[in-house]
Every structure is written in C-alpha cells, then in structure tokens.
Amino acid sequence: MPELNKGAVQRLDAAHHLHPFTDSRALRQKGARVIERGEGVYLWDAAGRRILDGMAGLWCVNLGYGRQELIEAAHAQLQQLPYYNLFFQTTHPPAATLAATLAGLLPGELQQLFFTGSGSECNDTVVRMVRHFWAQQGRPERRVIISRHNAYHGSTLAGASLGGMAPMHAQGGLPLPDMVHIDQPYHFGEGQGTDPDEFGLARARQLEQKILELGPERVAAFIGEPVQGAGGVIIPPASYWPEIQRICRKYDILLVVDEVICGFGRTGHWFASEYYGLQPDLLCMAKGITSGYIPLGAVAVGARVAEGLIDGGEFFHGFTWSGHPVACAVAQACIEVMKQEHIVERVHDDIGPYLQRRWASLGDHPLVGETRGLGLLAALELVADKTTLARFPEAAGAGLVCREHCFEQGLVMRAVGDTMIISPPLVISREQVDELVDKARRALDLTLHTLSNQQGK
Numbered sequence: 001m002p003e004l005n006k007g008a009v010q011r012l013d014a015a016h017h018l019h020p021f022t023d024s025r026a027l028r029q030k031g032a033r034v035i036e037r038g039e040g041v042y043l044w045d046a047a048g049r050r051i052l053d054g055m056a057g058l059w060c061v062n063l064g065y066g067r068q069e070l071i072e073a074a075h076a077q078l079q080q081l082p083y084y085n086l087f088f089q090t091t092h093p094p095a096a097t098l099a100a101t102l103a104g105l106l107p108g109e110l111q112q113l114f115f116t117g118s119g120s121e122c123n124d125t126v127v128r129m130v131r132h133f134w135a136q137q138g139r140p141e142r143r144v145i146i147s148r149h150n151a152y153h154g155s156t157l158a159g160a161s162l163g164g165m166a167p168m169h170a171q172g173g174l175p176l177p178d179m180v181h182i183d184q185p186y187h188f189g190e191g192q193g194t195d196p197d198e199f200g201l202a203r204a205r206q207l208e209q210k211i212l213e214l215g216p217e218r219v220a221a222f223i224g225e226p227v228q229g230a231g232g233v234i235i236p237p238a239s240y241w242p243e244i245q246r247i248c249r250k251y252d253i254l255l256v257v258d259e260v261i262c263g264f265g266r267t268g269h270w271f272a273s274e275y276y277g278l279q280p281d282l283l284c285m286a287k288g289i290t291s292g293y294i295p296l297g298a299v300a301v302g303a304r305v306a307e308g309l310i311d312g313g314e315f316f317h318g319f320t321w322s323g324h325p326v327a328c329a330v331a332q333a334c335i336e337v338m339k340q341e342h343i344v345e346r347v348h349d350d351i352g353p354y355l356q357r358r359w360a361s362l363g364d365h366p367l368v369g370e371t372r373g374l375g376l377l378a379a380l381e382l383v384a385d386k387t388t389l390a391r392f393p394e395a396a397g398a399g400l401v402c403r404e405h406c407f408e409q410g411l412v413m414r415a416v417g418d419t420m421i422i423s424p425p426l427v428i429s430r431e432q433v434d435e436l437v438d439k440a441r442r443a444l445d446l447t448l449h450t451l452s453n454q455q456g457k
Helices: 006-016 024-030 068-080 093-105 119-136 157-162 196-214 240-250 272-276 303-310 325-340 343-364 398-408 430-456
Strands: 035-039 042-045 050-053 112-116 144-148 179-182 219-224 254-258 282-285 297-301 368-374 377-382 414-416 419-422
Touching: 050 430, 068 325, 093 112, 093 297, 093 325, 112 119, 119 157, 119 219, 119 254, 119 282, 119 297, 119 303, 144 196, 157 179, 179 196, 196 219, 196 240, 219 240, 240 254, 297 303, 325 343, 343 368, 343 377, 343 430, 377 398, 398 414, 398 419, 398 430, 419 430
Parallel strands: 144 179, 144 219, 219 254, 254 282
Antiparallel strands: 035 042, 042 050, 112 297, 282 297, 368 377, 377 419, 414 419
8 A cells, every 4th residue: 555645644534534522524534643663651633743642542552652562463373274264163273262361360260261352342242141030040131231321331232222321322322122221420510519429329329219219120330440531530439339349239230340441450450449448249340451552341240140141041142253363362462561561560569649649730720620630541621710619601611622732732631511631651751650740740830821711812
C-alpha cells in the first residue's frame, strides 16, 4: 500500500469511514486526527507531533506501544497456527494455556474461562450464562439483571442495555426487557453535602429496594464496574461495595463484576475485585489482557455457576473468534511481561501513588472542584465556582474545550461531560507523570482563558 499524506488519509476517511461514538457530519467537516505511530507512552500524528497518551488508547495499552515481546508472540503464533476455532470439541495450546494462567491470577473461585472477542461480547455472554444458569436450576423466571445509571458495559444490544447511558438508550429502543438500573455512587456529582460513607450505603441499598420492588424471585444478577470508567472514573465510597455484596448474598443474586477497564493492574492489583474484597460469581475482562494489541475478552466463571453450566448440557453460545490462538498467545506474553517487570507491584507501590500525589496538586487550579483517583486511574471535575462547585452552563462545553487544549499541548486526556479523566499506560515513568500533569495544568490555564472570554462576550 502506498504511503499517504495527512490530507489523503483524511479524504479517504471522510469518504468511506463511519467512526464509533462520533458525529460523522461534524468530523467530516473538521477532518479526523491522523495518528501514524506509537512508542512507549507516546503517539505521533501525521504532522510529526509527539503526544503523551494519557488514556492508554481506550484504557488498554497497559504496556505501552512497540513492545517487541507481544509483537513476536503474535508473529510466532501466526506461523504456527494462525487460526482455529474452539467449536466441535476442539482446543489448541494457546487457549488452554491462557485459561490456566488466568485461573491462577483471578481471585476467589473463578477457575473457568469463556473466551470472547471484546468486553461487549463478555457482557452479552454474561446475560446468556446468568439466564441459562437459573433455568438449569429450575428458576427460569430469574431473568432480571440490575445495573446502574451511567454505567458502561459495551455497545452491543445487551451490553448497551446493561449499561446506563441515556444517549445510548435513546437510540434503538433500549434497554432490552428485564434490564433495570439504580443510581450510581457518584458522590461529587450527586452527593454533595452528605457524608461519603452514608451516601455510599444509601446508593448500595437502592439495590435491595429494587430487588424487593421487582420481587426477589425474578432477579438474576447485579452487574457493576468496580470503578465506573467511561462514566467519569467514579470511585465509590468505601462503604459501597461491601454493602452491595452483602445484599447479593442475602437474596441469592449473582454478582457480576465488569473488570474490562480495571483489570490487569490498573488499580495496583491484578483485578480491582481484590482491592474491594469482592467475590464475584462472574468477572468480565478484556482491554489490558493483551495490552490492546489484538482483540480478546474473557468471562471468568465461579464454581457455583460453572458447575451449573457444565452439568446443564450444551450451551448454545460462542463466537468465531472465541479464544483466537494469536490473541491468546499475545495475552500470555503480556501477562509474562507484567510478571517479569513486576508491573502490578509497581503500580501499587510506586507509580500509582506518585501519579495520585501529582494529580492532586491540580486541585488548587481555579477550574478544579475535585481531584480523585486510584492506581493509574484519575479524574478532575471542572467547575465555574470553586466555593459552590457550580458547573458551567452545558452550552459552554467546558470539558470539550479542555480536551482540545490538551491535544494542542500534546496530551490525550478524555472529557466525560465536564469531568476530565486519564488512564495512562502502566509503564509510565515519574518524569512522564510530571510531563502529563504539567501539560494538564497548561491546558487548564488555556481552558480558563477560553471560558472567561466566552462569558465576557
């Protein structure tokens, strides 16, 4: 394929490419940003500008760009066995080996793995597994799955229904039946003036209220992200998850933990379930499992549910790419690198605490109402008034203004409304954390200037 310049790529893109989660008309008028290569924690665009990737792609490039160990694992597997399926009573070494490796990393009794191609497919699989399990227990009426408003569980029909994103539900007649939602544990946005732990308990106890409202005999499961990532890095109060787990056990409701973002070291543990002391019945993973180098997801299944599925006859579910041998080989190599370089321990003991200290320093900025974070996840809230914590008018688009200034400064930082979030590669250095925070502060200064000029007009 001939090398194309930036303009040629943009023209081809505008003519033929529909982007995910994008206003296509607006993008085609503006022209897509063209990223050409990556190395370590940096990207380079078509103009040759170096950009610090503060989002690790989409929460996934944990080991950074250009890791030869992962590239070589893919190359070797492509030569040995580029593809075979796991249907027809067949397996292959990469899938069997990776399943055993994951079983050794997972908390509790999560010893069985079902492979998918993505986090969205994981959550579709969860719906099928949960309902099949209860049907096999003679309880087919247990079909309702409870989730949370502003949660993100993927963009397939089932995943988007499990998620609680109103704009997604407005397109396509979602959610699907028997998927309902309770409020999120977002203290800054919805609990100002209350004690965080009391707020966390109140939000968790909405689960019990919803179970009783629906009838415990109808409720199959509760699903949640340990930290709501796409919702704005919403870190629940310490009281929240213990109460959720207690309620699930009280009513014999399956607990499903979506670790697509939080898994594989992001919180300073292999899985955030360890940090929160959770014992899930099912756990979803993707993204960091291959450091984003190739698509792969997996659902880990606890002993009780696995036994029901194993004894329940044929499970009519699966994907062409379930346990793709190249993806499994890359995941195995990724885990081996993480172990050899003590990546999880480094996030827990060193770079995670350092990032949180440096990130908290942004709290003195006139635009910042709160900073928060865990491991290598962090967020800050943009406010018009630090005293009252009043937000900017929606029309001001404060978050989008800040995001554009971040790009101008050579930093990828994501906007969720007026919440700015980061999730950098786990291999980021202290010097690069300093660079990230310095660029974020400059972007905040420029955002303040822009918004002040808007208000002055």
